[in-house]
């Protein structure tokens with residue numbers, strides 16, 4: 001028998017969450033961000049759920065874009081980091097992809113390539129995140145160079161917000177973007193999940209929802225996923241495979257970081273950091289055993305972690321455990337572990353078997 005750990009991916013929930021993003025976007029299009037193997041959920045599965053409904057997709061990798069086209073997706077596909085070398089441009093044209101252009105190096109490659117077909121591009125503006133894109137002083141020249149290339153067809157102006165999810169918001173970046181692009185009659189793409197959910201004025205013509213599609217809240221401190229109408233897509237489950245009764249003063253796991261203050265019944269769960277559970281999750285991280293909430297104890301090891309069964313008398317070997325997902329929002333686990341649900345999802349390890357639910361969602 002394989003280890004009892006399993007990730008269940010609910011394609012119906014994924015589709016539901018996409019439709020929530022679409023609803024929020026109003027008349028704008030919503031490009032489903034499926035980078036990083038659909039945030040760890042499996043690109044092939046995400047395609048099955050989303051291809052029938054999505055206005056477009058956004059990702060980073062040519063190989064992933066090729067996978068979408070091979071699955072029959074004809075909708076636009078944005079490459080959020082554009083291309084990396086001149087050879088990529090032939091594939092971009094052949095696959096009909098929409099690369100971001102964020103640097104002078106990319107402009108030069110595009111000029112020299114003189115591709116045969118037409119290319120739509122996203123011209124990336126650095127409005128304050130200071131990662132990728134053209135600043136105010138360089139934007140005009142970049143746009144002029146794009147416009148001078150006959151093979152460049154549609155130009156969409158794009159920027160990315162650094163703090164759409166916190167109290168600072170998007171005000172300053174949006175003002176910078178508007179100042180840089182004043183007077184231009186070009187479509188714009190601004191909003192990630194947080195901006196889409198919090199700042200409808202900043203949606204533009206193409207929204208780029210990512211984490212919300214997977215049922216994570218981009219700002220769990222402000223709004224839980226539930227409250228946003230989002231459903232968990234990934235549920236990570238396992239079982240109790242061992243039980244120990246320890247006395248006051250005894251310790252659990254590597255480093256003995258948890259010390260029992262009284263008689264404690266501890267359950268050993270077949271899930272560790274090699275499965276993608278965060279090793280830095282401290283004692284007290286929430287976990288469900290038999291559908292009831294308890295807490296982890298001590299350090300997460302490679303293949304196992306330990307939880308408190310003291311108040312769960314009927315739990316024992318074979319009891320089902322939920323690490324996150326249905327009944328326990330990944331955001332709660334992530335917050336307890338000092339990270340974000342994005343990282344939990346993306347870290348799901350290849351060794352964890354995956355089962356799929358809601359398979360017929362696309363046809364429904």
Ligand SMILES: *Cc1c(COP(=O)(O)O)cnc(C)c1O
Nearest residue numbers: 033080160192193208209210211
């Ligand atoms: C990843 C990414 C997104 C999606 O962000 P979420 O916070 O997951 O919604 C949108 N735009 C760009 C440029 C990205 O890199």
